[in-house]
Amino acid sequence: MKPLQRLTSRTLVLEQANIDTDQIIPARFLTTTVSTEMGRYAFYDWRFDSSGAERPGCVLNEPETRGKQILVAGTNFGCGSSREHAPWALLDFGFRVVISDRIADIFRANALNCGLLPIVLDSADHRWLIEHPGAEITVDVAATRVELTAGRQVEFELDPFARHCLLEGVDALGYLLQQVPAIEAFERGAG
């Protein structure tokens, strides 16, 4: 997992509500046994038509989109299937942060586990971001703060352990493996 400490980037806005993981990566691309190079499938059916040609007018196809590392999405982002291929695809496409006013539970956990930071803001700040596509904002993971404009900083919630993992670029398995003595004791107790 790549560490994430502080990031300044222009945002890409996908305003639609309830963007599900089937939109983020259609199921037919899940017949894979690896987690790399999934970016080419990100939002595939939004970006390409049935012949594989780029859909004109799709904001995801604009050249400058590729430099944007912060995705601002409509409410209830990442609902549906538990496929971790969704955050893998977004990361490989170039995003490090997803912001919405509501993010689905499983997607949120998966994103944190692979180094994509999900940020839930209140609706006013979320609305501001939706209304200012391309705004340059700064995400400070250590301070759990987003700087929308010079004068407008908002805090977000991030589990302290997830924050630690993200700042250090470590996944949680190492910590879990350290708990094996407690797990063994539990197994003995539970029979």
Place this chain on the structure above:
Amino acid sequence: MSESTNNNPRSLFDKVWRAHEVIPETASHPAVLYVDLHLIHEVTSPQGFEVLRQRGLEVRRPERTLATLDHSTPTLPARDGRRPYVTDAAREQVETLYRNCREFGVELNGWDSPHRGIVHVMGPELGATHPGATIVCGDSHTSTHGAFGALAFGIGTTQVGHVLATQCLLLRKPRSMRIVVDGRLPDSVAPKDLILHLIGAIGVDGGTGYVIEYSGSAIRALGMEGRMTVCNMTIEAGARAGMIAPDEVTFDYLQGRPLAPAGPAFDAARERWTKLASDPGARFDHEVTIDASAIAPTVTYGTHPGMVIPIDAKIPPPGTLAERRALEYMGLSPGQSLLGHKIDVVFIGSCTNGRLSDLEQAAAVLAGRRVAQGVRMLVVPGSEAVRRQAEAAGLDRVFVSAGAEWRLPGCSMCIAMNGDGVAPGHTAVSTSNRNFEGRQGPGARTLLASPATAAAAAVSGCIADPRRLAPTREAVG
């Protein structure tokens, strides 16, 4: 495990959670939660096993791990000894699961197993799903197993790796919601109608952050298969897990199944399971009440499972941009009635409605009728066991003589990654759980419905009210 007292009434969820805390959560760390049963399938596990390999780890408790093939598997039989996989990648994915299970000592119900099936159909059928257990799978419809009073939820592939390596998960405790469904479900209104109605009522994100407990007389009146249908779609309301307190219906279902406790062990288990129900006065962070008697056959008309209407209602005007787009995608207009709306495909199956009672309800409508001209109907049993039971009861003959295709078990058209799909622009009535854009194939339009409603559409060639078509002799399972 400490007994609860009247001073400290606890919910079903709370009891199961606490009994599995290896280490309770603190301000700085999530809880370490023990997993009793880890279900595995070919799509979300390869990268999890790969992590074990990279770090030189073993599967900690292979006997608590159970694998099957369901998503990428063809539903047409092998020809000349070769399974007709949709792509080489699909074949490779299935073979990878075979290799991983062999290498790590995990039991796999593969092609030759009489138990193979959709993971959430197979687990309960085998009696592997126990009340009070924690059950996870790299699959969001793991919520299905909550029908037995288990705490069961979907996880991502990184977490699959965690559970393989440590039999544990790191998790913050979710909040709790109780949904009380009182009253009596009208005849010919199915559990599927109930859960679609409920998702419409609380919204597709109404359950985000919660574990839901379903209770009330209408829930108690459901059989196990109906309860599974309800818990299955809990994730469609945003909640990771749905639970129903185990009762006699649960115990009767489990007794005698291969992986359920047997003999005196069953009686002892039953004694423990009886105590799992929420104590009177248990507190929930949120409560919702639903009147079952007001529910009609319910169908979706949009591109998420919360866009539902009673089958004879008119499509409401779109409230948001997303809803307007959804109607355009579906080729529907506000004010229009779905009744009479032409359809192209009917799919009966999935972990939501691919069990025997579901097939019986569909067959009851089809018996003596024909699938309408121009309509393609696919019936896919949820497991080998369902297939055997259905064939023993002659249901396959009902389907085939009506003009439907009877296939091998698997996820099939629910997710359309095995080659079974709906063509662009075609409208499908599906007993599955997701009507997202492209879910059943790029450009496919999906209406979610109960087996009876789907079968009624098949014989009518359009959306039709099953109450006007079929007698209600088939009881809801």
